[in-house]
Amino acid sequence: MGPVMRPALRRAALSISAVLIVAAPAATFAAEFAEAESSTAAPEDAFEARIQAAKTEMMSDPQGALSEADGALALAGPGAAGDVRSATASWLRAEALTRMNRPSEALPVAEAALETARTRKPGSKLHGDLLMTVSTLRGVQGHAQEALAGFHQAHDIFRKLGEARSQAKALQSIGSIYNDARDFQRTLKYYDEAAAVYAGDPVMSLSAHNNRANALKEMGRYEEAEARYKLALADARKIDSPLLIVRILTNIASAQYLKGDLDLAERTARQALALAQGPAQEWRPYIWGVLAQIALKRGDPGRAEQYLRRTFQGQDLNRTTLMFRDFHLVARDVYEALGEPAMALAHLKAFVRLDDEARDASASVNSALMAARFDYNNQRLQISELKAERLAKDVQLSKTRQQFAVGAVAALALMLAIVLWAYFSVRRNRNAVRKVNAELTTTNVALERALAARSQLLATTSHEIRTPLNGILGMTEILLRDRALTDDVRNKLQVVKSSGVTLQALVDDILDVAKIETGEIKVWKAETDLRALLGEVGDLWSEVAREKGVAFNVELAECPATAITDARRLRQIVFNLVSNAVKFTDAGAIVVRASTAVAADGPRLRIAVVDTGPGVPESEQERVFEAFHQVDGQTTRKHGGTGLGLAICRDLARALGGVVTLESRVGEGATFTVDVPLEQPETVPAGAVAVGSADAAPVVLDILLVEPNPLTVSLIKAAFGDDARRLERVDSVAAAAETLAARPFDAVVAGPGAGADPVEWTALAEVRPETVFVRVADGEAAGAPFDHTLARGAVKTLPAMLRAEREQGTPRTRSTPASGRATFDSSVVSEAS
Amino acid sequence: MKILIVDDNPMNREIAREMLAMAGVETVEAEDGGQALSALDNGDFDCVLMDLRMPSMDGLEATVRVRARTDEQADVPIVIVTADGGGHVRTTCCSAGADEVVFKPLSMDALFDAIGRAAVARGRA
Numbered sequence: 004m005g006p007v008m009r010p011a012l013r014r015a016a017l018s019i020s021a022v023l024i025v026a027a028p029a030a031t032f033a034a035e036f037a038e039a040e041s042s043t044a045a046p047e048d049a050f051e052a053r054i055q056a057a058k059t060e061m062m063s064d065p066q067g068a069l070s071e072a073d074g075a076l077a078l079a080g081p082g083a084a085g086d087v088r089s090a091t092a093s094w095l096r097a098e099a100l101t102r103m104n105r106p107s108e109a110l111p112v113a114e115a116a117l118e119t120a121r122t123r124k125p126g127s128k129l130h131g132d133l134l135m136t137v138s139t140l141r142g143v144q145g146h147a148q149e150a151l152a153g154f155h156q157a158h159d160i161f162r163k164l165g166e167a168r169s170q171a172k173a174l175q176s177i178g179s180i181y182n183d184a185r186d187f188q189r190t191l192k193y194y195d196e197a198a199a200v201y202a203g204d205p206v207m208s209l210s211a212h213n214n215r216a217n218a219l220k221e222m223g224r225y226e227e228a229e230a231r232y233k234l235a236l237a238d239a240r241k242i243d244s245p246l247l248i249v250r251i252l253t254n255i256a257s258a259q260y261l262k263g264d265l266d267l268a269e270r271t272a273r274q275a276l277a278l279a280q281g282p283a284q285e286w287r288p289y290i291w292g293v294l295a296q297i298a299l300k301r302g303d304p305g306r307a308e309q310y311l312r313r314t315f316q317g318q319d320l321n322r323t324t325l326m327f328r329d330f331h332l333v334a335r336d337v338y339e340a341l342g343e344p345a346m347a348l349a350h351l352k353a354f355v356r357l358d359d360e361a362r363d364a365s366a367s368v369n370s371a372l373m374a375a376r377f378d379y380n381n382q383r384l385q386i387s388e389l390k391a392e393r394l395a396k397d398v399q400l401s402k403t404r405q406q407f408a409v410g411a412v413a414a415l416a417l418m419l420a421i422v423l424w425a426y427f428s429v430r431r432n433r434n435a436v437r438k439v440n441a442e443l444t445t446t447n448v449a450l451e452r453a454l455a456a457r458s459q460l461l462a463t464t465s466h467e468i469r470t471p472l473n474g475i476l477g478m479t480e481i482l483l484r485d486r487a488l489t490d491d492v493r494n495k496l497q498v499v500k501s502s503g504v505t506l507q508a509l510v511d512d513i514l515d516v517a518k519i520e521t522g523e524i525k526v527w528k529a530e531t532d533l534r535a536l537l538g539e540v541g542d543l544w545s546e547v548a549r550e551k552g553v554a555f556n557v558e559l560a561e562c563p564a565t566a567i568t569d570a571r572r573l574r575q576i577v578f579n580l581v582s583n584a585v586k587f588t589d590a591g592a593i594v595v596r597a598s599t600a601v602a603a604d605g606p607r608l609r610i611a612v613v614d615t616g617p618g619v620p621e622s623e624q625e626r627v628f629e630a631f632h633q634v635d636g637q638t639t640r641k642h643g644g645t646g647l648g649l650a651i652c653r654d655l656a657r658a659l660g661g662v663v664t665l666e667s668r669v670g671e672g673a674t675f676t677v678d679v680p681l682e683q684p685e686t687v688p689a690g691a692v693a694v695g696s697a698d699a700a701p702v703v704l705d706i707l708l709v710e711p712n713p714l715t716v717s718l719i720k721a722a723f724g725d726d727a728r729r730l731e732r733v734d735s736v737a738a739a740a741e742t743l744a745a746r747p748f749d750a751v752v753a754g755p756g757a758g759a760d761p762v763e764w765t766a767l768a769e770v771r772p773e774t775v776f777v778r779v780a781d782g783e784a785a786g787a788p789f790d791h792t793l794a795r796g797a798v799k800t801l802p803a804m805l806r807a808e809r810e811q812g813t814p815r816t817r818s819t820p821a822s823g824r825a826t827f828d829s830s831v832v833s834e835a836s
Numbered sequence: 837m838k839i840l841i842v843d844d845n846p847m848n849r850e851i852a853r854e855m856l857a858m859a860g861v862e863t864v865e866a867e868d869g870g871q872a873l874s875a876l877d878n879g880d881f882d883c884v885l886m887d888l889r890m891p892s893m894d895g896l897e898a899t900v901r902v903r904a905r906t907d908e909q910a911d912v913p914i915v916i917v918t919a920d921g922g923g924h925v926r927t928t929c930c931s932a933g934a935d936e937v938v939f940k941p942l943s944m945d946a947l948f949d950a951i952g953r954a955a956v957a958r959g960r961a
Contacts, residue, residue, distance in 0.1 A: 335931075348900050355896060355928060469919035470845065473940040477851035480944050484858055507941055713944060714837070714859035717952030724956065799956070 050078040050088055057095045061102070063282070069099035083123060090119040091129055097136050110140045131160035131169060135176065142180060151180050165425075171201035175210060187218045194218075209238035213251060216258070225262040229255060245283040249275050253286060256293050260300070269297050288314045292330040299333055304340040311337060320353045328357040468510050475503040497546045504543055508578055512651050526658050530684050531570040534559050537597055537610070540577050544593075548585050553615075554592035555585075562597035564729070566608055567682040572655045576663070577610055579648040580675045584614035591615025591672070599681055607661075608681040615672040624665050628653045652677070704805055705729040705747070709739045710754025719754060719779065719798055726802035736763040743770045750775040750805055755795070764788060775805060838862045838879065839951070842872040842898065843887035843917070848940070852885055852917070855944050869893025873901060876909045882960060883951050886934065888918040888925075896932050903933035913954035917942065 053075035060068040072095040079088040097113035100106070117133040124130055138153030158173035178193030198211050216231035232255045239247040252275035259268035272293050279287045291310040298307035311334050315327070323331070331354035338347035479500045483493065541557035548555035577595070584593045594613045599606060619627055628649045649663070652675075656663045661679030706727045710716050711734045720730055731748075733739045736758065739751065751767070751774055765788055768776055778789040779798055793801060837860075841852045844867050853863045864879060866872040868890040875881075884902070888895040899914055916929045919940040926937050935954035938946050 344900070344904055348897065351900070351928075351932065352897065358928075469940050470848070473851060473919070473942055474847050476941040476943070477855065481851070481854045481858065484944070503941070712859050714856070714861060714948045714951065717945075717948035718955055719952075720949065721952030721956040796960075 050075055050080070050092075053078060054091060054095065057092075057099070061095070061098060065099045065102035069096060069103070072096040072099060086119050087123050087129070090116040090123070090133070093119075094129065094133050094136060097140075101136070101140065106140050106143050110137070110144070113137045113140060126160055126163065128161075128164060128166060128169070131157045131164070131166070131173075134160065135169070135173060139176065142176075142183075147180055147183065151177065154180070167201040168207070171197040171207060174200060175214065178214060182214070182218055182221075187222050190218045191215060205238045205241045209235050209242065209247070209251075212238065213254070216254065220254075220258050220261065225258050229258045229262065232258060245278055245281060246286065249279045249283040249286045249290070252278070253290050253293060256290075260293060260297055265297050265300055269294065272297070288316070289326065289330075292327075292333070295330065295337070296333050299337055299340075304337045307333065307337045308341060320349050321356075323353055323357065325357055325360065328354060331357065469507075472503060472507055472510070476500065476507065479503060494546055497542070498550070501543045501547050504578075505582065508575065508582070511575065512579070512648065526569045526572060528567050528569050528682070530565055531568050531573070532564065533562055533566050533597065533608075534564060536570060536574055537562065537577065537595060540574060540581055541595060543578075544581050544585050548588075548593055551585070551588075552590060553585070553588050556592070556594050558594060558596040561599060563599060563608070563681065563683060565684055567684055568608075568679065569659060572659060573677075573679075576652045576655050576677050577612070579652050580612040580663075580677070583648055583675070584612050584616065584673075588614045588616035588672075604680070606681040606683075607678055609676055609678050611674055611676040613672065613674045618669045618671050618673050619665065619667040620669050624667065627665065628663070649675075704749040704802060706731070707739060707742060707748040707751045708732045708754065709734075709736060709751065709757040711735065712754065712756045715754045715756060718795070719752065722798040723802060736760070736767055740767050740770055743767065743774070747771060748774055749809075750777055750801075752798075752801070753778045753789070755779060755781050761788065775808065777801060837882045838864065840864050840866060840872060840875055840879070840881045840884045842866045842869070842884060842890070842895070844868055844890040845887075848887065848917075851942060852947070855942065855947060858944070859948065869895065869898030869901070872898050876902065876905070876912070881909065881912055883913045883915060883955060885915050885917050885947075885951075888916060888920060888929075896928065899929070899932045899934050911958055913951070913958040913960055915947075915950045915954050917947075 053071050057068045057071035057075060060071060072092050076089060076092040076096065079085045079092060093112050093116035097109040097116065100109035100112065113133060113136045117130075117137050120127065120130040120133050134153045134157035138150040138157065141153065142150035154173050154176045158170055158177070161167075161170040161173055174193050174197035178190045178197065181187075181189040181193060194211055194214050198207070201207060212231050212235035216228045216235060219225075219228035219231060232251055236248065236251045236255065239251050252271055256268045256271040256275060259271055262268075272290055275290050276287065276294075279290060291313045295307040295310035295314065298304070298310060311330065314330055315323075315334070318327070320331075331350045334350040335347045335354060338344070338350065479496055482488070483496050483500065488496070537557055537559060541555070545555040581593070581595060592615055594611075596611045596613065598609050598611075600609055601607070652663045656677055656679060659679045661677065664676050664678065665673060666676070667673035704723075704727055706723060706729070708716060708719060708730060710719065710732065716732050720727070720732075723730060731742060731746075733742055736753075743751065748771070753764070753776070764776070768774075768788055775791070776789045778792045779795055780792055781795060791801075791804065839856055839861050841849050841856075841863055842865075843849050843852070849865045853865070856863050864875055864881070866875050870893045872884065872886070873893075876884075886895045886899060893901075895916060895918070899916070902912065902914065903910055913936075914934045916925075916934045916937045917940060918925060918937065929937050935957050936950040938950045
């Protein structure tokens with residue numbers, strides 16, 4: 004009597020992973036038929052018959068369903084009722100076209116029908132269903148904001164109608180948008196909510212398991228993902244759909260491949276291949292893609308190429324969809340290995356195109372979501388109060404609904420009776436619920452509008468703002484390097500630079516909020532010159548502070564010279580803290596103090612920013628770290644800012660393995676401290692290598708570079724690479740004398756621009772005679788007493804040469820200058836080490 | 837030293853040109869990948885600064901094509917200069933054959949250090 008229930012599938016072309024599927028049941032039409040509001044009473048009605056047929060065939064034969072829907076459309080009839088019937092038929096036409104992979108045709112059909120439903124039957128199930136269809140298509144097109152808004156609207160309609168299953172579908176669809184934005188916490192949250200609202204049938208269960216597994220896979224939790232996929236597989240077997248089984252097996256194979264178990268992955272993939280017959284054979288290209296990944300990992304690019312040829316058969320590389328993204332990367336590697344650069348390039352370009360699209364989509368979805376949180380904070384309390392009321396009533400409704408739905412599957416007559424009873428039962432609660440829902444709707448609509456407005460602004464931020472910033476900061480830096488500037492002009496330019504850097508930091512912060520929420524922050528540790536870093540941040544702000552009449556000092560006495568950390572992130576944290584301090588302090592002093600400490604889990608680096616501002620009351624001290632929080636609205640208006648700074652600091656510090664803490668009392672200023680683990684590069688103390696010892700540690704050198712040209716400095720610095728433990732640079736021989744007197748160096752290297760006045764160099768050599776003096780010259784350099792003279796290209800040989808000299812204890816002799824000055828002989832100079 | 841600056845935005849080219857001028861570097865400018873390749877035909881460069889987003893031929897394709905050349909310039913140090921952020925930029929660029937990546941807004945130190953490292957990596961220091 005009832006039509007056979009078969010699962011339906013929706014392709015998520017917007018998914019990040021190539022083998023990601025969201026098998027959300029877009030419609031289990033049989034069940035919906037039972038719950039749907041009937042537009043006509045008599046089943047013999049020709050129109051209704053066609054509609055039923057279309058629904059029945061939708062899952063297994065969308066082509067057939069399309070012709071049924073077309074037929075129904077012709078029978079719609081005139082008038083308002085006719086319009087509604089047309090809309091129903093059009094909805095089914097759009098669903099069929101979508102399943103036949105013709106989304107561009109489906110969308111206008113669905114949109115027109117939606118308009119009819121919105122005007123003729125607002126708030127009806129048809130309205131909700133059409134919102135779902137249109138939003139899904141918009142999501143496929145990449146319009147995530149509109150899709151999200153549409154799903155929310157559909158969700159509200161279904162909730163008001165008590166259509167729990169459809170409500171759950173809408174929640175799953177929202178979850179998949181967050182999945183596309185890589186916000187996996189929210190993804191799981193929405194899937195959980197969907198499961199809570201309706202846990203009725205294997206299709207929903209399959210979808211829930213599959214989507215959770217996808218999110219887990221994206222988070223790198225491959226074992227858990229594999230386990231979840233297997234639960235989904237069990238559901239797929241219950242439903243007995245070959246295509247679904249094949250798709251989930253492919254997902255499992257992919258998870259196993261990522262886990263590193265190639266044998267298992269290949270077995271699973273072949274299992275899928277064997278089952279991919281008949282309707283399921285459309286999935287074969289993706290299975291071959293996974294087999295190609297496995298083959299390449301095994302070091303067999305030839306075989307991988309054979310698989311990939313099948314994957315990409317008939318595909319225009321410029322028009323592949325997101326499902327192929329990761330396979331393009333495999334193809335690129337394969338063709339590179341096989342020596343076919345043209346093909347490799349074509350696939351690389353396709354990968355970049357799809358990756359860009361996905362990241363743009365992810366970024367724009369992110370900004371949409373972030374924008375929602377902007378306003379959402381203000382309305383959060385209001386909403387949660389309303390929600391509590393509504394939820395209580397909803398649970399009641401939903402429970403009642405669930406019971407009825409289970410009964411409805413059993414028999415048609417019983418279904419009808421139960422549906423009627425449910426309808427009257429709902430009406431009793433409806434009036435109370437209606438009021439609460441109305442208020443929630445208003446809030447949600449306002450949210451959606453804010454979403455749309457703000458998302459546009461944030462989405463264009465990155466590339467567009469950074470380009471003019473390049474102009475501002477670039478030119479300012481160039482101007483500042485002009486030695487002829489007066490101090491007055493220099494100070495003013497410094498203010499311009501500070502403002503530009505602040506703007507850059509703001510842009511970075513705003514985008515980082517999105518990245519942190521989705522776990523995209525990557526920390527890149529390298530050897531960092533801490534003193535230089537803190538000095539730079541200090542330089543940026545000291546002028547601004549001084550203009551306010553606030554003293555500003557950076558205390559580096561206890562600061563280690565180098566540490567292994569992410570310089571960019573650390574700079575961002577300190578920059579934000581100092582920026583806050585300068586913002587809120589109108590008198591007194593600001594101090595940036597770096598120090599080390601030993602804690603239970605190892606050495607720590609602590610950077611404290613101490614100010615004499617108004618301080619933070621104890622009650623607020625936790626909340627200041629919340630995103631968008633400001634201690635009081637007044638301060639924001641006076642000082643500006645988005646309130647993002649401290650939240651970012653804490654998240655970034657966490658990414659570095661540390662924390663940001665606050666000590667403060669009202670009226671006594673505040674101290675913010677960054678506390679991160681201290682990792683130091685392995686150093687060998689100067690001179691520690693014993694001559695001739697067999698297990699000598701590699702010598703690392705301290706170099707003083709005398710060279711005014713910054714690019715030459717960079718080249719020589721790069722040439723030394725890791726061989727230079729400490730490389731300091733001065734502009735002139737005179738400056739070198741001061742530095743050399745203060746600290747010892749293994750070698751003093753004079754660049755081509757350093758000048759070679761023999762008098763100056765002789766004097767310099769006397770400051771610390773045991774130092775090796777090297778000249779890097781483009782041509783002949785006559786005169787000065789250098790131990791070695793090298794051409795620029797030979798600088799790389801210098802470290803080895805110096806090491807060898809030290810090991811052998813070569814006595815220091817300097818070349819005889821052409822002018823006939825006295826030569827130095829180490830036996831004359833006393834070794835003062 | 838002679839460096840080729842490739843960027844479709846004249847302001848960005850000017851910034852790079854001025855920064856390099858401070859170090860006494862001679863510069864030649866190109867507006868897109870195609871012009872860059874022609875410039876390499878006619879000159880001997882010590883380094884190429886390559887923007888990513890350009891019309892007609894973008895930075896990534898240009899980089900791949902440079903590396904596919906058969907003359908000495910195939911080996912020229914290439915530094916990608918881009919406003920795009922993110923870790924994936926580095927991987928994509930290096931896999932296409934670039935040596936270093938710097939991000940806009942440019943700082944002179946970052947730019948020079950990148951040029952230095954790229955030059956040393958290609959044995960041109």
